[in-house]
Amino acid sequence: MMNRMKVFAADSVEAMAKITRELGGDARIYSTRRVNGGIEIIAGAGEDDDDDQQDAVQRNLPPNPKAKAQADFAALLASAREVARYGDRPSREPETAPERPTPQAPVFDDTRITAIENTVAEIKSMLGCGLMTHALSAAGASPELIAIFLAQSGAYEQENADKKFGGFLARRLTYPDADKLLSIPRVIVTLGPSGVGKTTLLAQMIARLRKNEPNARVTLVNAHSNRFGAAEDLRAYGRILDTPTIDIEHPDELTDFIKSIDQRIYVFVDMPSTPEDCARISDVLQENADYLAPITRIGVVPANLSREAALGILDRYKDLEAIAITKLSEGAPTSAMLGQLSLRNAKIAFLSTTAHLTRGLSEPGTEDLDQLIRGSLLPAAPAEV
DSSP: OOOEEEEEESSHHHHHHHHHHHHOTTOEEEEEEEETTEEEEEEEOTHHHHHHHHHHHHTTOOOOHHHHHHHHHHHHHHHHHHHHHHOSSOOOOOOOOOOOOOOOOOOSOHHHHHHHHHHHHHHHHHHHHHHHHHHHHHTTOOHHHHHHHHHHHTTTSSSSHHHHHHHHHHHHHBOTTGGGGGTSOOEEEEEOOTTSSHHHHHHHHHHHHHHHOTTOOEEEEEOOTTSTTHHHHHHHHHHHHTOOEEEOSSHHHHHHHHHHSOTTSEEEEEOOSSHHHHHHHHHHHHHTGGGSSOEEEEEEEETTOOHHHHHHHHHHSOSOSEEEEEOGGGOOOOHHHHHHHHHTTOOEEEEEOSSOTTTSEEOOOHHHHHHHHHHHHGGGSOOOO
16 A cells, blocks of 8 residues: 655645645545644545555455545545635646644644534535535536536535535526416427327426416417327317317428417427427427417426436437426436436426326426435435445
8 A cells, every 4th residue: 555645734625735736636535633723634645545445355345435435525525625716717836835844733622622523524515515426427527517516506615515516406407487488378399209208298287377377278289190199198188178189290281270370379289209200390380480479399308217318318309498307206317317417407397296187297496406306316325335
């Protein structure tokens, strides 16, 4: 194992900056204590972890991923503090100061208790932030970007780090004024592959609209004519919701329909699942936008979808105004999937839990998404060994 080094500084930020410069971002923190009004940290190079892992293998012991994760995050937290202090541009390297002599440990007094309490609070902060950053790491975010997010959220502070970072991600994901999407006449278009819950989501939105505005003028459009049973499903919802339903088999029919309706009508369009058919219908809607109320494109993402599948939806359907998370009663979204939505700056406007028309849909607030995010991350905590 490599030698360890002892660093003394006025505070933990300065100490971590020294350690990062000397040992790199993979430095491992062995101990932290407050002495003579300063901070003393003992650290070793990241390669020590490799030796520890090799020793564990030779002794037929399981590796210690938690220790490695804590050490890695210590460097990340120091980087976040540097971002908070200097912004996300590189700071000027401070001049090298003469090394101070290491003072003798003082007689035990109340300051030792305060130092221990501060150290415990900082460790809890690091672990909390570590859970929250797992989503962004799994989604492919670089350590530099995560450090910036930590600084922007204020999670580098010691108090309630996980809650601060969870709230920060929730604010990034929340669609502003989602309730207004169903308060002004518009064309709602749901986009996504087959089986993600587009038709059920449309029915739930119409039920919500009917509840809030009983006299609203609404029309359902089935542009999903190639899927077996799609027309029957939509007509059944139309009868339940007292909403007229029309079937579109060719884009020209959609053009004629658009030019015949009033812009004060809500139009809900169940789009095709195949990319080619969906693109043709989207082009017709865009070409005739002058005859329509504002068009809102909503991507439909099931809660149990993988990160890769969610990324595929975002890549296939461009210029989405909002996202709806569906099928929450069948599973919880993964941290990697939510992290991917955050990295792509997607905005969640609706949460759909069950097929119930009136109670199964909600417009999430920041608190709802905060709980959803932190709930998805808890199982990802490093395992005890």
